[in-house]
Amino acid sequence: MSGGPGGRGQRKKQPWGGVRPFSIKTKLGALVVVSVLITTGLSVIAVHTKTELRFITVFSMIATLLITQFVAHSLTAPLDDMNAVARSISHGDYTRRVRESRRDELGDLAQTINVMADELEAQDSQRKELVANVSHELRTPIAGLRAVLENIVDGFTEADPETMRTALKQTERLGRLVETLLDLSRLDSGVVPLKKRRFEVWPYLSGVLKEANMVASARASMASGSGSHTRTDVHLHLDVSPPELVAHADPERIHQVVANLIDNAVKHSPPHGRVTVRARRGAEPESLELEVLDEGPGIPRTEWHRVFERFNRGSVNRPHGPGSDGGTGLGLAIARWAVDLHGGRIGVAESERGCRILITLPGPSSVPN
Numbered sequence: 001m002s003g004g005p006g007g008r009g010q011r012k013k014q015p016w017g018g019v020r021p022f023s024i025k026t027k028l029g030a031l032v033v034v035s036v037l038i039t040t041g042l043s044v045i046a047v048h049t050k051t052e053l054r055f056i057t058v059f060s061m062i063a064t065l066l067i068t069q070f071v072a073h074s075l076t077a078p079l080d081d082m083n084a085v086a087r088s089i090s091h092g093d094y095t096r097r098v099r100e101s102r103r104d105e106l107g108d109l110a111q112t113i114n115v116m117a118d119e120l121e122a123q124d125s126q127r128k129e130l131v132a133n134v135s136h137e138l139r140t141p142i143a144g145l146r147a148v149l150e151n152i153v154d155g156f157t158e159a160d161p162e163t164m165r166t167a168l169k170q171t172e173r174l175g176r177l178v179e180t181l182l183d184l185s186r187l188d189s190g191v192v193p194l195k196k197r198r199f200e201v202w203p204y205l206s207g208v209l210k211e212a213n214m215v216a217s218a219r220a221s222m223a224s225g226s227g228s229h230t231r232t233d234v235h236l237h238l239d240v241s242p243p244e245l246v247a248h249a250d251p252e253r254i255h256q257v258v259a260n261l262i263d264n265a266v267k268h269s270p271p272h273g274r275v276t277v278r279a280r281r282g283a284e285p286e287s288l289e290l291e292v293l294d295e296g297p298g299i300p301r302t303e304w305h306r307v308f309e310r311f312n313r314g315s316v317n318r319p320h321g322p323g324s325d326g327g328t329g330l331g332l333a334i335a336r337w338a339v340d341l342h343g344g345r346i347g348v349a350e351s352e353r354g355c356r357i358l359i360t361l362p363g364p365s366s367v368p369n
Contacts, residue, residue: 031071035064078106082113094121138177141170194250194341196364201245201279201288202238208258209236209277212266234269236262239278247288248364253338257346260331261292261357268296268355284363295354304348308336 039060046056081098088096094117098110148167151157213236247254258277265275278291299307339346342361349358 028071031067034067038063038067075106078102078110082106082110085113085117089117089120092124094124138174141173141177145170145174194253196248196250198246198248198286198364199251201247202240202243204247204251204254205238205240205258205277205279208255209238209262212236212259212262231266231269233272234266235272235274236266237274237276239276241280245279245281245288246286247361248286249288249342249361253341254361257335257338257359258290258292260335264331265292265294265296265355265357269294270296282360282363287363288359288361290359290361291349292357292359293351293354298351298353298355299348307348308332308346 042056042060042063078098085096085098097114097117100107100110100114102110145167148157148163148170152159152163157163213232262275262277269275273295275295276291276293278293280289280291281287282289336346339359339361344359344361346357346359349356
């Protein structure tokens, strides 16, 4: 199971916290103090040298204006730079950045603008990648389905079961892609009502694993792909303790979580590898801890925070074994969304081999309505 970065790396710099040694307030305060000192000093000189007060006033005003102009320029120059960068961002150019050489509030603002530009650039790249992936995925089954139907209409082939089975295969591929896009729409729309109920974990997860095996076998015979694995050489193992373990959650959403995690684990398992789904009782009544473990290359700790980001397709260039592909990069993001709906937690955990994803679902008293 892979979890490499899918876009630009996040900035590690942090804004200057607490008291800044060169904050704008400090500079303005210093400006007032210097102006007062200049005026006082010139007044003392005027008293000792018997210089007329009007000359002292003029000199004091000139000196104060020069210092004020210098300070004002140091404050407005970076604002002009930020304004230019913000204008470029509004026009769709996410490549420009603001210089971060200051150690004051304007430096913090420059860093914030740069972080925003990084995120917008990454999202724009992800959007273009999604459009390209969806366009490619749609074009292939549509072309195949059109060819089959045209041959039938033109009389070159008969509408026999084998021909219709080919058309059905392409239609199912389109259906899986549309289902993925609907999941993405739910992911963006916010909270979805949960249909929670109490269920026994062993027969429930056993059904999920059985269905995963059946779907993989069907896809392997069709060889249609569409972002889901078609491998049948990986063994799925279920470990539930105690056998009478029960949970309280939305079975449909948990099915979505486990199916996506199994699909991702199988893709990155070595030939004839093993994927284990483990269930244990949580700390609260009817709470549940789920683990999905594989024997793949694992995930570097530095990339754990990127695993559940949408469109993240991992750092492994070629998934292990035949029948694997890169997918759309939405499976783990959808899994996190479904777990968050339950008020639970999902993340990468320590493992001696491969990757281990740990899910914690709260009991019925903690599940949000």
